[in-house]
Amino acid sequence: MKAGPMAYEGGNRLLDAIPSDERAEVVRPVEVVGLDSGTVTHAPDVAYDWVVFPIDAVLSVVTTLSDGETAEVGTVGNEGASGAEIAFGAPVLRKTICQVEGRIARMPTLAFLDAVDRSAGLDALIRSTEKARMFFVEQMIVCNTVHKLEQRCARWLLLVADRAAREEYRLTHDFLSIMLGVRRATVSEAAKSLHDAGAIEYARGRVRILDRAILESQSCECYKLAARVFDAALDTWGVALLGRKRRA
Amino acid sequence: MKAGPMAYEGGNRLLDAIPSDERAEVVRPVEVVGLDSGTVTHAPDVAYDWVVFPIDAVLSVVTTLSDGETAEVGTVGNEGASGAEIAFGAPVLRKTICQVEGRIARMPTLAFLDAVDRSAGLDALIRSTEKARMFFVEQMIVCNTVHKLEQRCARWLLLVADRAAREEYRLTHDFLSIMLGVRRATVSEAAKSLHDAGAIEYARGRVRILDRAILESQSCECYKLAARVFDAALDTWGVALLGRKRRA
DNA sequence: GGATTTGGGTACGATTCCGTACAGAAGGGT
Protein backbone atom coordinates (compact mmCIF):
# COMPACT_ATOMS: atom_id res chain seq x y z
CA MET A 1 0.00 0.00 0.00
CA LYS A 2 2.87 2.36 -0.57
CA ALA A 3 2.25 3.27 -4.20
CA GLY A 4 2.37 6.99 -4.93
CA PRO A 5 -0.76 9.11 -5.45
CA MET A 6 -2.88 8.28 -8.46
CA ALA A 7 -5.69 10.09 -10.23
CA TYR A 8 -9.25 9.52 -9.07
CA GLU A 9 -11.29 7.30 -11.35
CA GLY A 10 -14.39 6.69 -9.27
CA GLY A 11 -15.18 4.41 -6.37
CA ASN A 12 -16.42 6.80 -3.68
CA ARG A 13 -20.20 6.83 -3.90
CA LEU A 14 -20.48 10.39 -2.60
CA LEU A 15 -18.15 11.86 -5.19
CA ASP A 16 -19.69 9.70 -7.89
CA ALA A 17 -23.17 10.96 -6.98
CA ILE A 18 -22.28 14.55 -7.81
CA PRO A 19 -24.20 15.69 -10.91
CA SER A 20 -22.04 14.99 -13.93
CA ASP A 21 -21.83 18.65 -14.98
CA GLU A 22 -20.08 19.49 -11.72
CA ARG A 23 -18.19 16.31 -10.98
CA ALA A 24 -15.11 16.75 -13.12
CA GLU A 25 -14.42 20.15 -11.64
CA VAL A 26 -14.86 18.93 -8.06
CA VAL A 27 -12.77 15.85 -8.59
CA ARG A 28 -9.83 17.63 -10.23
CA PRO A 29 -7.81 18.17 -7.02
CA VAL A 30 -8.53 14.65 -5.76
CA GLU A 31 -5.78 12.08 -5.48
CA VAL A 32 -5.94 8.39 -4.57
CA VAL A 33 -3.60 6.79 -2.04
CA GLY A 34 -3.46 3.51 -0.18
CA LEU A 35 -4.01 3.33 3.56
CA ASP A 36 -2.82 0.63 5.95
CA SER A 37 -4.95 -0.63 8.80
CA GLY A 38 -4.27 1.37 11.92
CA THR A 39 -3.33 4.62 10.19
CA VAL A 40 -4.85 7.65 11.91
CA THR A 41 -6.51 9.99 9.42
CA HIS A 42 -7.88 12.57 11.86
CA ALA A 43 -7.57 13.23 15.57
CA PRO A 44 -8.57 16.05 17.96
CA ASP A 45 -6.19 18.97 18.43
CA VAL A 46 -4.14 18.18 15.36
CA ALA A 47 -4.20 20.15 12.14
CA TYR A 48 -5.20 18.14 9.10
CA ASP A 49 -4.90 19.10 5.51
CA TRP A 50 -7.11 16.55 3.84
CA VAL A 51 -10.74 15.67 3.50
CA VAL A 52 -10.95 11.93 2.95
CA PHE A 53 -13.32 9.98 0.68
CA PRO A 54 -12.79 6.23 1.16
CA ILE A 55 -12.90 3.98 -1.86
CA ASP A 56 -12.34 0.48 -0.54
CA ALA A 57 -10.68 1.35 2.73
CA VAL A 58 -12.96 1.53 5.77
CA LEU A 59 -12.41 4.07 8.52
CA SER A 60 -13.60 3.85 12.10
CA VAL A 61 -14.44 6.77 14.31
CA VAL A 62 -13.41 5.78 17.81
CA THR A 63 -13.40 7.16 21.32
CA THR A 64 -11.34 6.35 24.37
CA LEU A 65 -13.03 6.39 27.74
CA SER A 66 -11.36 7.61 30.89
CA ASP A 67 -10.58 4.05 31.94
CA GLY A 68 -8.59 3.62 28.75
CA GLU A 69 -11.09 1.44 26.97
CA THR A 70 -11.50 2.18 23.26
CA ALA A 71 -14.71 1.67 21.30
CA GLU A 72 -16.06 2.46 17.87
CA VAL A 73 -18.70 5.17 17.50
CA GLY A 74 -18.99 5.25 13.75
CA THR A 75 -17.81 3.90 10.44
CA VAL A 76 -16.98 5.77 7.27
CA GLY A 77 -16.60 4.05 3.93
CA ASN A 78 -17.28 4.61 0.28
CA GLU A 79 -20.71 6.07 1.10
CA GLY A 80 -19.30 9.19 2.73
CA ALA A 81 -16.46 11.45 3.70
CA SER A 82 -14.32 12.15 6.74
CA GLY A 83 -12.94 15.44 7.90
CA ALA A 84 -15.36 17.75 6.15
CA GLU A 85 -15.89 19.65 9.41
CA ILE A 86 -12.33 20.91 9.19
CA ALA A 87 -13.25 22.91 6.14
CA PHE A 88 -16.17 24.53 7.95
CA GLY A 89 -14.07 25.63 10.87
CA ALA A 90 -15.51 23.13 13.31
CA PRO A 91 -13.12 21.26 15.58
CA VAL A 92 -12.24 17.60 15.03
CA LEU A 93 -13.71 15.87 18.07
CA ARG A 94 -12.98 12.22 17.39
CA LYS A 95 -10.09 10.11 16.34
CA THR A 96 -10.55 8.35 13.02
CA ILE A 97 -8.42 5.38 12.08
CA CYS A 98 -8.20 3.08 9.12
CA GLN A 99 -10.01 -0.11 10.03
CA VAL A 100 -9.77 -2.10 6.82
CA GLU A 101 -6.84 -1.33 4.55
CA GLY A 102 -7.55 -0.07 1.09
CA ARG A 103 -7.62 3.03 -1.09
CA ILE A 104 -8.94 6.45 -0.24
CA ALA A 105 -9.50 9.53 -2.37
CA ARG A 106 -8.51 12.76 -0.70
CA MET A 107 -8.76 16.47 -1.38
CA PRO A 108 -6.84 19.33 0.24
CA THR A 109 -9.01 21.07 2.80
CA LEU A 110 -8.87 24.39 0.99
CA ALA A 111 -9.76 22.82 -2.33
CA PHE A 112 -12.70 21.10 -0.63
CA LEU A 113 -13.90 24.37 0.81
CA ASP A 114 -13.74 25.92 -2.60
CA ALA A 115 -15.52 22.95 -4.19
CA VAL A 116 -18.40 23.17 -1.70
CA ASP A 117 -18.86 26.82 -2.61
CA ARG A 118 -18.85 26.09 -6.32
CA SER A 119 -20.75 22.82 -6.42
CA ALA A 120 -24.29 22.78 -5.09
CA GLY A 121 -24.25 19.02 -5.65
CA LEU A 122 -21.27 18.43 -3.38
CA ASP A 123 -22.71 20.70 -0.72
CA ALA A 124 -26.04 18.86 -0.80
CA LEU A 125 -24.41 15.43 -0.70
CA ILE A 126 -22.18 16.34 2.22
CA ARG A 127 -25.26 17.43 4.16
CA SER A 128 -27.34 14.43 3.21
CA THR A 129 -24.68 11.83 3.99
CA GLU A 130 -24.03 13.55 7.28
CA LYS A 131 -27.72 13.22 8.05
CA ALA A 132 -27.63 9.55 7.11
CA ARG A 133 -24.67 9.09 9.40
CA MET A 134 -26.66 10.68 12.22
CA PHE A 135 -29.50 8.26 11.57
CA PHE A 136 -27.10 5.37 11.64
CA VAL A 137 -25.35 6.45 14.81
CA GLU A 138 -28.72 6.87 16.50
CA GLN A 139 -29.63 3.36 15.43
CA MET A 140 -26.43 2.04 16.97
CA ILE A 141 -27.45 3.40 20.35
CA VAL A 142 -30.47 1.17 20.39
CA CYS A 143 -28.79 -1.71 18.62
CA ASN A 144 -25.94 -1.90 21.10
CA THR A 145 -28.39 -1.68 23.96
CA VAL A 146 -30.98 -4.27 23.01
CA HIS A 147 -29.63 -6.59 20.35
CA LYS A 148 -27.65 -9.75 20.98
CA LEU A 149 -23.98 -9.76 20.24
CA GLU A 150 -24.25 -12.32 17.47
CA GLN A 151 -26.74 -10.11 15.63
CA ARG A 152 -24.57 -7.05 16.05
CA CYS A 153 -21.58 -8.99 14.89
CA ALA A 154 -23.36 -10.04 11.70
CA ARG A 155 -24.57 -6.49 11.15
CA TRP A 156 -21.04 -5.13 11.51
CA LEU A 157 -19.49 -7.64 9.14
CA LEU A 158 -22.08 -6.89 6.47
CA LEU A 159 -21.83 -3.13 6.73
CA VAL A 160 -18.06 -3.20 6.57
CA ALA A 161 -18.13 -5.58 3.61
CA ASP A 162 -20.38 -3.12 1.79
CA ARG A 163 -17.99 -0.29 2.52
CA ALA A 164 -14.91 -2.27 1.66
CA ALA A 165 -16.61 -3.42 -1.55
CA ARG A 166 -15.45 -6.99 -1.03
CA GLU A 167 -16.53 -10.13 0.78
CA GLU A 168 -13.18 -10.80 2.41
CA TYR A 169 -11.04 -8.49 4.48
CA ARG A 170 -8.50 -8.43 7.26
CA LEU A 171 -10.00 -8.42 10.75
CA THR A 172 -9.03 -10.03 14.03
CA HIS A 173 -11.44 -11.00 16.78
CA ASP A 174 -9.51 -8.67 18.99
CA PHE A 175 -10.13 -5.68 16.74
CA LEU A 176 -13.78 -6.61 16.31
CA SER A 177 -14.21 -6.85 20.07
CA ILE A 178 -13.07 -3.24 20.36
CA MET A 179 -15.48 -2.20 17.64
CA LEU A 180 -18.39 -3.88 19.37
CA GLY A 181 -17.37 -2.95 22.89
CA VAL A 182 -17.19 -6.51 24.22
CA ARG A 183 -14.57 -9.07 25.24
CA ARG A 184 -12.46 -10.77 22.63
CA ALA A 185 -13.68 -14.14 23.89
CA THR A 186 -17.29 -13.14 23.38
CA VAL A 187 -16.55 -12.23 19.78
CA SER A 188 -14.86 -15.58 19.24
CA GLU A 189 -18.00 -17.33 20.42
CA ALA A 190 -20.29 -15.25 18.22
CA ALA A 191 -17.96 -15.72 15.25
CA LYS A 192 -17.91 -19.45 15.78
CA SER A 193 -21.68 -19.48 15.84
CA LEU A 194 -21.85 -17.54 12.56
CA HIS A 195 -19.27 -19.90 11.12
CA ASP A 196 -21.20 -22.99 12.19
CA ALA A 197 -24.28 -21.50 10.53
CA GLY A 198 -22.35 -21.38 7.27
CA ALA A 199 -22.43 -17.60 7.06
CA ILE A 200 -18.73 -16.82 7.29
CA GLU A 201 -15.30 -18.31 7.47
CA TYR A 202 -12.27 -16.78 9.08
CA ALA A 203 -8.70 -17.56 9.94
CA ARG A 204 -5.95 -15.60 11.56
CA GLY A 205 -7.08 -12.06 11.01
CA ARG A 206 -9.12 -12.54 7.88
CA VAL A 207 -12.90 -12.89 7.46
CA ARG A 208 -14.84 -13.97 4.42
CA ILE A 209 -18.57 -13.77 3.98
CA LEU A 210 -19.67 -17.07 2.48
CA ASP A 211 -23.41 -16.57 2.39
CA ARG A 212 -24.89 -13.10 2.66
CA ALA A 213 -28.43 -14.42 2.97
CA ILE A 214 -27.57 -16.45 6.03
CA LEU A 215 -25.54 -13.65 7.54
CA GLU A 216 -28.37 -11.19 7.01
CA SER A 217 -30.79 -13.55 8.67
CA GLN A 218 -28.51 -13.74 11.71
CA SER A 219 -28.12 -9.97 11.83
CA CYS A 220 -30.57 -7.55 13.35
CA GLU A 221 -32.84 -5.29 11.34
CA CYS A 222 -30.29 -2.51 11.75
CA TYR A 223 -28.21 -3.70 8.82
CA LYS A 224 -30.88 -3.40 6.16
CA LEU A 225 -32.19 -0.21 7.69
CA ALA A 226 -28.77 1.43 7.59
CA ALA A 227 -28.03 0.22 4.07
CA ARG A 228 -31.31 1.66 2.83
CA VAL A 229 -30.75 5.01 4.50
CA PHE A 230 -27.27 5.44 3.06
CA ASP A 231 -28.57 4.55 -0.38
CA ALA A 232 -31.37 7.08 -0.03
CA ALA A 233 -28.97 9.78 1.14
CA LEU A 234 -26.91 9.37 -2.01
CA ASP A 235 -29.98 9.32 -4.21
CA THR A 236 -33.22 11.12 -3.46
CA TRP A 237 -32.20 13.22 -0.47
CA GLY A 238 -29.36 14.66 -2.43
CA VAL A 239 -31.83 15.81 -5.04
CA ALA A 240 -34.11 17.35 -2.43
CA LEU A 241 -31.30 19.25 -0.79
CA LEU A 242 -30.03 20.30 -4.15
CA GLY A 243 -33.39 21.84 -4.91
CA ARG A 244 -33.20 23.84 -1.75
CA LYS A 245 -29.69 25.01 -2.44
CA ARG A 246 -30.42 26.13 -5.96
CA ARG A 247 -33.47 28.03 -4.91
CA ALA A 248 -31.47 30.03 -2.39
CA MET B 1 -50.28 24.38 29.50
CA LYS B 2 -53.05 25.59 27.30
CA ALA B 3 -52.30 29.31 27.31
CA GLY B 4 -52.23 30.96 23.89
CA PRO B 5 -49.00 31.85 22.07
CA MET B 6 -46.81 34.44 23.73
CA ALA B 7 -43.87 36.49 22.52
CA TYR B 8 -40.38 35.08 22.90
CA GLU B 9 -38.38 36.63 25.68
CA GLY B 10 -35.38 34.34 25.84
CA GLY B 11 -34.78 30.91 27.30
CA ASN B 12 -33.52 28.88 24.35
CA ARG B 13 -29.75 28.93 24.48
CA LEU B 14 -29.35 28.59 20.72
CA LEU B 15 -31.54 31.57 19.91
CA ASP B 16 -29.99 33.54 22.74
CA ALA B 17 -26.51 32.86 21.40
CA ILE B 18 -27.20 34.62 18.12
CA PRO B 19 -25.14 37.82 17.90
CA SER B 20 -27.23 40.64 19.28
CA ASP B 21 -27.24 42.62 16.05
CA GLU B 22 -29.05 39.76 14.33
CA ARG B 23 -31.11 38.31 17.14
CA ALA B 24 -34.11 40.63 17.17
CA GLU B 25 -34.68 40.11 13.47
CA VAL B 26 -34.42 36.32 13.73
CA VAL B 27 -36.63 36.10 16.77
CA ARG B 28 -39.43 38.28 15.38
CA PRO B 29 -41.52 35.41 13.96
CA VAL B 30 -41.00 33.25 17.05
CA GLU B 31 -43.86 32.42 19.38
CA VAL B 32 -43.89 30.59 22.68
CA VAL B 33 -46.36 27.83 23.51
CA GLY B 34 -46.70 25.16 26.19
CA LEU B 35 -46.30 21.49 25.40
CA ASP B 36 -47.66 18.53 27.34
CA SER B 37 -45.69 15.37 27.89
CA GLY B 38 -46.37 12.90 25.12
CA THR B 39 -47.12 15.44 22.41
CA VAL B 40 -45.54 14.51 19.09
CA THR B 41 -43.70 17.44 17.55
CA HIS B 42 -42.30 15.69 14.47
CA ALA B 43 -42.70 12.30 12.85
CA PRO B 44 -41.66 10.69 9.55
CA ASP B 45 -43.92 11.10 6.53
CA VAL B 46 -45.91 13.93 8.04
CA ALA B 47 -45.68 17.55 6.99
CA TYR B 48 -44.67 19.92 9.75
CA ASP B 49 -44.80 23.66 9.71
CA TRP B 50 -42.66 24.53 12.68
CA VAL B 51 -39.05 24.47 13.73
CA VAL B 52 -38.98 24.02 17.49
CA PHE B 53 -36.62 25.62 20.03
CA PRO B 54 -37.33 24.19 23.51
CA ILE B 55 -37.22 26.54 26.48
CA ASP B 56 -37.97 24.38 29.50
CA ALA B 57 -39.69 21.51 27.74
CA VAL B 58 -37.50 18.53 26.85
CA LEU B 59 -38.02 16.55 23.66
CA SER B 60 -36.95 12.98 22.99
CA VAL B 61 -36.06 11.57 19.64
CA VAL B 62 -37.23 7.97 19.66
CA THR B 63 -37.29 4.93 17.43
CA THR B 64 -39.46 1.85 17.36
CA LEU B 65 -37.87 -1.47 16.52
CA SER B 66 -39.58 -4.13 14.47
CA ASP B 67 -40.54 -6.02 17.61
CA GLY B 68 -42.46 -2.98 18.79
CA GLU B 69 -39.98 -1.92 21.42
CA THR B 70 -39.44 1.84 21.66
CA ALA B 71 -36.20 3.48 22.76
CA GLU B 72 -34.71 6.94 22.93
CA VAL B 73 -31.96 7.89 20.50
CA GLY B 74 -31.55 11.53 21.40
CA THR B 75 -32.69 14.43 23.51
CA VAL B 76 -33.35 18.00 22.50
CA GLY B 77 -33.71 20.81 25.01
CA ASN B 78 -32.89 24.45 25.44
CA GLU B 79 -29.42 23.88 23.93
CA GLY B 80 -30.74 23.19 20.46
CA ALA B 81 -33.52 22.94 17.94
CA SER B 82 -35.72 20.28 16.41
CA GLY B 83 -37.01 20.06 12.88
CA ALA B 84 -34.43 22.26 11.20
CA GLU B 85 -33.94 19.58 8.53
CA ILE B 86 -37.45 20.26 7.27
CA ALA B 87 -36.36 23.69 6.16
CA PHE B 88 -33.44 22.25 4.20
CA GLY B 89 -35.60 19.79 2.32
CA ALA B 90 -34.32 16.74 4.14
CA PRO B 91 -36.83 14.15 5.29
CA VAL B 92 -37.83 13.76 8.93
CA LEU B 93 -36.53 10.32 9.85
CA ARG B 94 -37.38 10.05 13.53
CA LYS B 95 -40.33 10.64 15.75
CA THR B 96 -39.84 13.38 18.31
CA ILE B 97 -42.07 13.61 21.35
CA CYS B 98 -42.29 15.87 24.34
CA GLN B 99 -40.62 14.11 27.23
CA VAL B 100 -40.87 16.70 29.98
CA GLU B 101 -43.69 19.21 29.73
CA GLY B 102 -42.82 22.85 29.45
CA ARG B 103 -42.55 25.75 27.02
CA ILE B 104 -41.12 25.78 23.53
CA ALA B 105 -40.37 28.60 21.14
CA ARG B 106 -41.28 27.87 17.55
CA MET B 107 -40.85 29.48 14.18
CA PRO B 108 -42.70 28.74 10.94
CA THR B 109 -40.53 26.63 8.65
CA LEU B 110 -40.47 29.25 5.92
CA ALA B 111 -39.53 32.00 8.32
CA PHE B 112 -36.74 29.79 9.63
CA LEU B 113 -35.44 29.20 6.14
CA ASP B 114 -35.41 32.91 5.53
CA ALA B 115 -33.72 33.58 8.86
CA VAL B 116 -30.92 31.13 8.10
CA ASP B 117 -30.26 32.94 4.84
CA ARG B 118 -30.17 36.32 6.50
CA SER B 119 -28.43 35.49 9.75
CA ALA B 120 -24.94 34.04 9.57
CA GLY B 121 -25.12 33.60 13.32
CA LEU B 122 -28.20 31.39 13.21
CA ASP B 123 -26.75 29.35 10.38
CA ALA B 124 -23.51 28.80 12.27
CA LEU B 125 -25.27 27.89 15.49
CA ILE B 126 -27.56 25.39 13.79
CA ARG B 127 -24.50 23.70 12.34
CA SER B 128 -22.51 23.72 15.53
CA THR B 129 -25.30 22.42 17.75
CA GLU B 130 -25.98 19.71 15.23
CA LYS B 131 -22.34 18.74 15.45
CA ALA B 132 -22.54 18.70 19.24
CA ARG B 133 -25.58 16.49 19.00
CA MET B 134 -23.63 14.10 16.79
CA PHE B 135 -20.86 13.99 19.37
CA PHE B 136 -23.38 13.26 22.08
CA VAL B 137 -25.18 10.55 20.15
CA GLU B 138 -21.84 8.91 19.42
CA GLN B 139 -21.05 9.00 23.11
CA MET B 140 -24.34 7.30 23.90
CA ILE B 141 -23.36 4.33 21.73
CA VAL B 142 -20.43 3.62 23.98
CA CYS B 143 -22.18 4.66 27.16
CA ASN B 144 -25.10 2.32 26.62
CA THR B 145 -22.72 -0.47 25.75
CA VAL B 146 -20.20 -0.32 28.57
CA HIS B 147 -21.57 1.72 31.45
CA LYS B 148 -23.71 0.37 34.27
CA LEU B 149 -27.36 1.22 34.35
CA GLU B 150 -27.13 3.23 37.55
CA GLN B 151 -24.50 5.49 35.98
CA ARG B 152 -26.54 5.94 32.84
CA CYS B 153 -29.58 6.68 34.91
CA ALA B 154 -27.76 9.43 36.82
CA ARG B 155 -26.40 10.81 33.55
CA TRP B 156 -29.87 10.94 32.04
CA LEU B 157 -31.46 12.63 35.03
CA LEU B 158 -28.77 15.32 35.08
CA LEU B 159 -28.86 16.06 31.37
CA VAL B 160 -32.63 16.33 31.36
CA ALA B 161 -32.58 18.57 34.42
CA ASP B 162 -30.16 20.88 32.60
CA ARG B 163 -32.45 20.99 29.59
CA ALA B 164 -35.58 21.44 31.63
CA ALA B 165 -33.84 24.15 33.65
CA ARG B 166 -35.19 22.80 36.91
CA GLU B 167 -34.31 20.19 39.50
CA GLU B 168 -37.72 18.56 39.61
CA TYR B 169 -39.82 17.24 36.77
CA ARG B 170 -42.42 14.67 35.88
CA LEU B 171 -41.02 11.25 35.04
CA THR B 172 -42.17 7.70 35.68
CA HIS B 173 -39.88 4.71 36.01
CA ASP B 174 -41.78 3.23 33.12
CA PHE B 175 -40.95 6.15 30.85
CA LEU B 176 -37.34 6.20 31.99
CA SER B 177 -37.02 2.49 31.27
CA ILE B 178 -38.00 3.17 27.67
CA MET B 179 -35.47 5.98 27.45
CA LEU B 180 -32.69 3.76 28.72
CA GLY B 181 -33.75 0.63 26.89
CA VAL B 182 -34.12 -1.55 29.95
CA ARG B 183 -36.88 -3.10 32.09
CA ARG B 184 -38.99 -0.95 34.33
CA ALA B 185 -37.95 -3.08 37.29
CA THR B 186 -34.27 -2.46 36.58
CA VAL B 187 -34.89 1.27 36.62
CA SER B 188 -36.69 1.00 39.92
CA GLU B 189 -33.66 -0.70 41.43
CA ALA B 190 -31.22 1.88 40.06
CA ALA B 191 -33.48 4.71 41.18
CA LYS B 192 -33.71 3.25 44.66
CA SER B 193 -29.95 3.05 44.79
CA LEU B 194 -29.62 6.71 43.78
CA HIS B 195 -32.27 7.58 46.33
CA ASP B 196 -30.48 5.69 49.10
CA ALA B 197 -27.29 7.57 48.20
CA GLY B 198 -29.15 10.82 48.86
CA ALA B 199 -28.90 12.00 45.27
CA ILE B 200 -32.58 12.10 44.33
CA GLU B 201 -36.07 11.65 45.61
CA TYR B 202 -39.09 10.61 43.62
CA ALA B 203 -42.71 9.74 44.05
CA ARG B 204 -45.43 8.80 41.63
CA GLY B 205 -44.13 10.17 38.39
CA ARG B 206 -42.01 12.99 39.71
CA VAL B 207 -38.25 13.16 40.30
CA ARG B 208 -36.26 15.74 42.19
CA ILE B 209 -32.51 16.09 42.25
CA LEU B 210 -31.52 16.64 45.86
CA ASP B 211 -27.76 16.73 45.52
CA ARG B 212 -26.15 17.31 42.16
CA ALA B 213 -22.66 16.54 43.46
CA ILE B 214 -23.69 13.09 44.62
CA LEU B 215 -25.64 12.44 41.45
CA GLU B 216 -22.69 13.47 39.30
CA SER B 217 -20.41 11.18 41.24
CA GLN B 218 -22.78 8.29 40.56
CA SER B 219 -23.00 9.14 36.88
CA CYS B 220 -20.50 8.20 34.21
CA GLU B 221 -18.08 10.64 32.62
CA CYS B 222 -20.53 11.03 29.75
CA TYR B 223 -22.57 13.63 31.59
CA LYS B 224 -19.82 16.18 32.07
CA LEU B 225 -18.42 15.47 28.64
CA ALA B 226 -21.76 16.12 26.99
CA ALA B 227 -22.44 19.23 29.03
CA ARG B 228 -19.06 20.66 28.05
CA VAL B 229 -19.54 19.93 24.37
CA PHE B 230 -22.95 21.56 24.24
CA ASP B 231 -21.58 24.61 26.02
CA ALA B 232 -18.70 24.81 23.57
CA ALA B 233 -21.02 24.46 20.60
CA LEU B 234 -22.99 27.49 21.74
CA ASP B 235 -19.86 29.46 22.47
CA THR B 236 -16.57 29.06 20.65
CA TRP B 237 -17.60 26.78 17.81
CA GLY B 238 -20.32 29.14 16.84
CA VAL B 239 -17.75 31.87 16.54
CA ALA B 240 -15.44 29.69 14.45
CA LEU B 241 -18.21 28.71 12.09
CA LEU B 242 -19.35 32.27 11.92
CA GLY B 243 -15.91 33.30 10.76
CA ARG B 244 -16.09 30.79 7.98
CA LYS B 245 -19.53 31.90 6.90
CA ARG B 246 -18.65 35.56 6.80
CA ARG B 247 -15.57 34.92 4.78
CA ALA B 248 -17.55 33.12 2.10
C1' DG C 1 -66.38 6.94 48.71
C1' DG C 2 -65.81 2.85 46.24
C1' DA C 3 -63.86 1.10 41.96
C1' DT C 4 -60.33 1.42 38.66
C1' DT C 5 -56.04 2.85 36.92
C1' DT C 6 -51.34 4.03 37.51
C1' DG C 7 -46.75 3.93 39.65
C1' DG C 8 -43.58 1.53 42.25
C1' DG C 9 -41.15 -2.57 45.21
C1' DT C 10 -39.71 -7.01 45.03
C1' DA C 11 -38.79 -11.85 43.89
C1' DC C 12 -36.81 -15.91 41.19
C1' DG C 13 -34.92 -18.56 37.69
C1' DA C 14 -32.82 -17.82 33.17
C1' DT C 15 -29.64 -15.66 30.06
C1' DT C 16 -26.01 -12.96 28.42
C1' DC C 17 -21.80 -11.28 28.98
C1' DC C 18 -17.77 -10.30 32.01
C1' DG C 19 -12.90 -11.04 33.92
C1' DT C 20 -9.50 -13.94 33.79
C1' DA C 21 -6.87 -17.52 32.50
C1' DC C 22 -4.55 -21.04 29.91
C1' DA C 23 -3.44 -23.78 25.94
C1' DG C 24 -2.90 -24.78 21.19
C1' DA C 25 -2.15 -23.38 16.44
C1' DA C 26 -0.56 -20.53 12.71
C1' DG C 27 2.74 -17.08 10.88
C1' DG C 28 6.91 -14.26 10.97
C1' DG C 29 11.60 -13.40 11.81
C1' DT C 30 16.33 -14.93 12.08
Place this chain on the structure above:
DNA sequence: ACCCTTCTGTACGGAATCGTACCCAAATCC
Protein backbone atom coordinates in the same frame (compact mmCIF):
# COMPACT_ATOMS: atom_id res chain seq x y z
C1' DA D 1 14.39 -25.21 11.71
C1' DC D 2 13.45 -22.81 15.66
C1' DC D 3 11.65 -19.30 18.52
C1' DC D 4 8.38 -15.92 19.45
C1' DT D 5 4.53 -13.28 18.71
C1' DT D 6 -0.15 -13.22 17.30
C1' DC D 7 -4.59 -15.20 16.87
C1' DT D 8 -8.22 -18.23 18.29
C1' DG D 9 -10.75 -21.86 21.35
C1' DT D 10 -12.40 -22.78 25.61
C1' DA D 11 -13.43 -22.89 30.53
C1' DC D 12 -15.27 -21.25 35.10
C1' DG D 13 -17.30 -18.48 38.52
C1' DG D 14 -19.59 -14.13 38.93
C1' DA D 15 -22.20 -9.93 37.86
C1' DA D 16 -25.78 -7.49 35.46
C1' DT D 17 -29.89 -7.65 33.50
C1' DC D 18 -33.93 -10.11 31.64
C1' DG D 19 -38.87 -11.91 31.59
C1' DT D 20 -42.44 -12.47 34.26
C1' DA D 21 -45.26 -12.10 37.90
C1' DC D 22 -47.56 -10.52 42.05
C1' DC D 23 -48.57 -7.12 45.59
C1' DC D 24 -49.35 -2.69 47.54
C1' DA D 25 -50.19 2.25 47.67
C1' DA D 26 -51.53 6.48 45.72
C1' DA D 27 -54.16 8.98 42.45
C1' DT D 28 -58.13 9.37 39.55
C1' DC D 29 -62.66 8.54 37.99
C1' DC D 30 -67.55 8.13 38.44
